[in-house]
Amino acid sequence: MKYTEKQIKEGIKLHLIQNDRFKTNLMAVFLTVPLDKKTVTQNAILPAVLRRGTKNMQTQEEISIELEEMYGAVFDCGVEKEGDNQILKFYIEVINDEFIPEEDKGLSKKAIYNLLDIVFNPNIKENAFKIEYVEQEKANLKHIIEGRTDNKARYALERCIEEMYKNESYSLYKYGYIEDIENIKNDNLYTSYKQLVENCKIDIYISGIINEDLIQNIEENENIKSLKPRTPKYIKNEVKSKKDIEKINIISENLDVTQGKLVLGLKLLLENLDQQYDAIIYNGILGGTANSKLFQNVREKASLAYTAGSSYVRMKNTIYINCGIEIENYQKALDIIKKQIEDMKLGNFTEEEVENAKKGYISALKAVENEQDSELIYYFGKEFNKNELSFEDYQKRIEKVKKEDVLKVAELVKLDTIYFLQNGSIKIDNIRR
Amino acid sequence: MQIIHNSKVKETLYIEKLKNGLTVMIIPKKNVQKKYIIWGTNYGSNDSSFIVPGEDKVTNVPKGVAHFLEHKMFEQKNGRNSLDVLTEIGVSANAYTTNDHTAYLYECTDNFYEALDEFMDYVQNPYFTDENVEKEKGIIGQEIMMYDDYPEWKVYLNALEAMYHENPVKLDITGTIETISKIDKDILYKCYNTFYHPSNMVMVVSGDFEPENLLEEIKKRLLPVEPRGEIKRIYPEEPESIVKEKVEQKMEVSRPLYAIGIKLKLLSDLKSEEIVRKNIIVQILLNLLLGESSQIYKKLYDSGNISYSPVMDFEFSKTYAHILISGQAEEPEVLYNELKKQINNFKKGNIKKEDFQRLKKTLYGEYVKEYNDVSEIARMFLVDYFKGVNSFEYLEQIESVQYEEILQTLNEYFDENKMVLSVVKA
Numbered sequence: 001m002k003y004t005e006k007q008i009k010e011g012i013k014l015h016l017i018q019n020d021r022f023k024t025n026l027m028a029v030f031l032t033v034p035l036d037k038k039t040v041t042q043n044a045i046l047p048a049v050l051r052r053g054t055k056n057m058q059t060q061e062e063i064s065i066e067l068e069e070m071y072g073a074v075f076d077c078g079v080e081k082e083g084d085n086q087i088l089k090f091y092i093e094v095i096n097d098e099f100i101p102e103e104d105k106g107l108s109k110k111a112i113y114n115l116l117d118i119v120f121n122p123n124i125k126e127n128a129f130k131i132e133y134v135e136q137e138k139a140n141l142k143h144i145i146e147g148r149t150d151n152k153a154r155y156a157l158e159r160c161i162e163e164m165y166k167n168e169s170y171s172l173y174k175y176g177y178i179e180d181i182e183n184i185k186n187d188n189l190y191t192s193y194k195q196l197v198e199n200c201k202i203d204i205y206i207s208g209i210i211n212e213d214l215i216q217n218i219e220e221n222e223n224i225k226s227l228k229p230r231t232p233k234y235i236k237n238e239v240k241s242k243k244d245i246e247k248i249n250i251i252s253e254n255l256d257v258t259q260g261k262l263v264l265g266l267k268l269l270l271e272n273l274d275q276q277y278d279a280i281i282y283n284g285i286l287g288g289t290a291n292s293k294l295f296q297n298v299r300e301k302a303s304l305a306y307t308a309g310s311s312y313v314r315m316k317n318t319i320y321i322n323c324g325i326e327i328e329n330y331q332k333a334l335d336i337i338k339k340q341i342e343d344m345k346l347g348n349f350t351e352e353e354v355e356n357a358k359k360g361y362i363s364a365l366k367a368v369e370n371e372q373d374s375e376l377i378y379y380f381g382k383e384f385n386k387n388e389l390s391f392e393d394y395q396k397r398i399e400k401v402k403k404e405d406v407l408k409v410a411e412l413v414k415l416d417t418i419y420f421l422q423n424g425s426i427k428i429d430n431i432r433r
Numbered sequence: 434m435q436i437i438h439n440s441k442v443k444e445t446l447y448i449e450k451l452k453n454g455l456t457v458m459i460i461p462k463k464n465v466q467k468k469y470i471i472w473g474t475n476y477g478s479n480d481s482s483f484i485v486p487g488e489d490k491v492t493n494v495p496k497g498v499a500h501f502l503e504h505k506m507f508e509q510k511n512g513r514n515s516l517d518v519l520t521e522i523g524v525s526a527n528a529y530t531t532n533d534h535t536a537y538l539y540e541c542t543d544n545f546y547e548a549l550d551e552f553m554d555y556v557q558n559p560y561f562t563d564e565n566v567e568k569e570k571g572i573i574g575q576e577i578m579m580y581d582d583y584p585e586w587k588v589y590l591n592a593l594e595a596m597y598h599e600n601p602v603k604l605d606i607t608g609t610i611e612t613i614s615k616i617d618k619d620i621l622y623k624c625y626n627t628f629y630h631p632s633n634m635v636m637v638v639s640g641d642f643e644p645e646n647l648l649e650e651i652k653k654r655l656l657p658v659e660p661r662g663e664i665k666r667i668y669p670e671e672p673e674s675i676v677k678e679k680v681e682q683k684m685e686v687s688r689p690l691y692a693i694g695i696k697l698k699l700l701s702d703l704k705s706e707e708i709v710r711k712n713i714i715v716q717i718l719l720n721l722l723l724g725e726s727s728q729i730y731k732k733l734y735d736s737g738n739i740s741y742s743p744v745m746d747f748e749f750s751k752t753y754a755h756i757l758i759s760g761q762a763e764e765p766e767v768l769y770n771e772l773k774k775q776i777n778n779f780k781k782g783n784i785k786k787e788d789f790q791r792l793k794k795t796l797y798g799e800y801v802k803e804y805n806d807v808s809e810i811a812r813m814f815l816v817d818y819f820k821g822v823n824s825f826e827y828l829e830q831i832e833s834v835q836y837e838e839i840l841q842t843l844n845e846y847f848d849e850n851k852m853v854l855s856v857v858k859a
């Protein structure tokens with residue numbers, strides 16, 4: 001495995017992940033812009049409109065047929081939130097030439113060309129997208145936003161984040177807002193698309209068996225040539241100044257649920273970015289694995305839940321604890337969870353637990369190289385981290401974590417928000433900061 | 434060991450049936466750090482009525498025992514939980530239960546053999562007490578309630594209930610709060626002793642291994658067992674007809690969810706290569722009917738009825754076979770009627786040859802992709818094994834599938850009167 005990057009133009013990077021473990025080549029184009037209420041909705045609709053047709057493949061049907069002809073090349077696109085950034089993602093996955101008959105070889109070049117065509121060469125008439133594409137995708141986006149409550153566990157987590165970062169751009173929903181959909185028109189959407197493409201950070205990834213020709217092909221691609229250099233704005237991961245949390249947010253919301261979804265948002269007031277590696281291990285001990293404190297005490301000992309765990313969001317230095325519980329057991333579960341956080345602060349965990357969490361994390365880290373998409377996302381994550389470490393140094397840094405480092409992180413953990421999604425059968429007073 | 438090489442994906446399968454009856458399959462992958470092992474027993478939620486070898490009376494157990502057993506297998510006599518022990522050494526372990534099998538698995542990059550000690554120890558040594566069985570009822574109760582909040586799960590189960598009169602495939606794998614309340618340690622031991630005999634099990638491993646060495650390591654860790662006769666499984670007679678065509682449930686969802694079921698003739702009397710062929714044909718057919726390049730998809734997408742392509746599955750075992758097509762639609766009824774119409778149209782021979790050729794290529798590509806990841810490879814070989822199929826067969830057979838077979842299968846297997854529509858909406 002070999003990772004290299006090459007700046008094609010200022011603000012436009014080509015990332016190459018040489019890897020012969022897979023039967024496929026995976027290619028991606030990521031467009032990154034800062035999250036902003038003014039643009040979040042129109043950005044969210046763009047991938048869906050772009051996939052409807054290009055100058056060369058004018059309809060979605062033509063695109064589908066082309067992909068099927070390429071031994072089922074898979075195109076995918078979407079929108080994600082990475083810290084305070086909104087990312088428009090476009091992927092294509094195609095079988096390696098090694099595994100297809102002679103007459104059809106050359107699929108990788110075709111794939112990346114088609115991908116670039118979808119992103120940068122839309123089907124435009126008179127400075128506007130096709131009106132029916134835009135209107136249909138507006139309706140689809142509306143469905144997505146309205147469907148937000150369909151997955152209750154995910155909804156609870158997103159709501160906790162919203163409450164925790166009220167009035168900050170990070171609280172924005174990645175798909176945007178219904179009230180902003182109406183203002184999108186086929187011409188103003190094209191104008192904002194042009195602005196986006198001119199100014200955004202562009203990252204192009206190629207993972208798999210890559211030969212020199214392919215790299216040259218990309219640089220010679222007309223769509224790439226037409227892009228101008230830029231100095232993109234985007235937001236890197238950093239440690240924000242310390243801010244004490246005086247009051248805990250408590251939010252209870254009612255929906256038609258059988259099981260209550262409890263989410264706790266914790267802020268990590270880290271002193272420096274290097275502490276993030278200790279925080280990873282802190283999270284592992286608290287709720288990251290099956291022998292974590294949360295899993296053991298909420299699920300195994302108290303038998304209160306089937307899911308119980310936590311995850312660490314590095315970009316924002318927050319930890320989210322979540323579990324699905326019987327609604328009546330709210331207080332009981334909350335008490336047990338708080339006790340685990342307290343126990344971490346008091347140092348009630350062993351050297352062995354630290355070592356186990358490290359082993360678990362390193363194992364997961366090594367496995368990253370064996371999954372093409374995880375590997376690609378791992379490298380993309382480096383774009384946002386100032387103290388970027390190589391794969392090997394990352395592992396070494398985790399190996400160095402000691403109990404006292406984890407304890408130091410534990411002392412910097414502050415419970416910020418308690419969010420409970422229930423059906424109204426118990427009374428909890430909302431306390432909003 | 435028997436060695437089977439596949440030149441299309443350039444992978445090799447090593448297979449051995451051990452004296453105690455256990456089948457071991459190894460698919461080595463050079464230069465990959467990740468290692469994956471899965472050990473399954475041919476015992477799932479459908480097996481709740483059976484005759485233990487050597488007995489003559491039928492044993493009936495409550496629904497949900499297979500899944501309950503899966504949860505309890507991790508508990509050890511020394512008070513430890515094997516899931517914890519494995520996690521401690523950096524190994525990610527899990528288990529799952531389906532209609533026809535239960536499987537235990539782990540993946541890791543280091544400590545594979547240390548983990549194998551624990552893994553093979555806990556699967557071979559159950560430890561159930563009244564207390565630990567009672568405790569699990571709370572956890573599984575929450576798991577059942579979690580599924581109650583998934584409309585996708587409800588719409589799926591309702592479709593199965595509409596298709597099947599008697600076959601237990603229509604029931605929840607977990608059982609219900611009521612049925613699991615009847616489970617005790619004696620029932621668990623009885624089912625364990627019946628179904629966890631090596632002759633009823635298969636182990637599949639993929640990763641950077643020397644197959645012969647790995648096989649020796651596995652043998653070393655197997656406990657001696659007496660050979661044993663066959664388990665007689667009793668499944669209720671299932672009429673060919675469906676129960677009812679349409680079923681609807683109200684739930685808080687933003688857009689209606691649908692699951693269309695097509696009950697098919699059983700494949701159980703077919704030879705394994707014919708099963709594979711049928712599977713290939715059905716997959717191509719489904720994509721011709723509703724794939725992203727299909728007429729129906731275009732029509733429904735443009736009219737705003739659907740916004741993504743349906744998920745299409747062909748599910749079968751020895752006692753059932755059906756197709757399930759699911760997704761979200763503004764008006765599921767419209768999609769359902771379009772589908773019926775198109776099936777009839779196809780039956781008249783209105784399928785383009787070029788579409789068939791293209792979708793064959795697509796499917797070939799999908800099969801090749803299955804070999805990207807050791808976990809996918811091992812799981813695929815295990816699941817196919819329980820269906821009586823060697824996974825390589827798909828790559829071998831697809832090239833020779835002919836256009837004419839599509840029509841044949843369509844006419845033989847797709848019956849308009851055996852279609853159901855399940856909808857969940859607000």
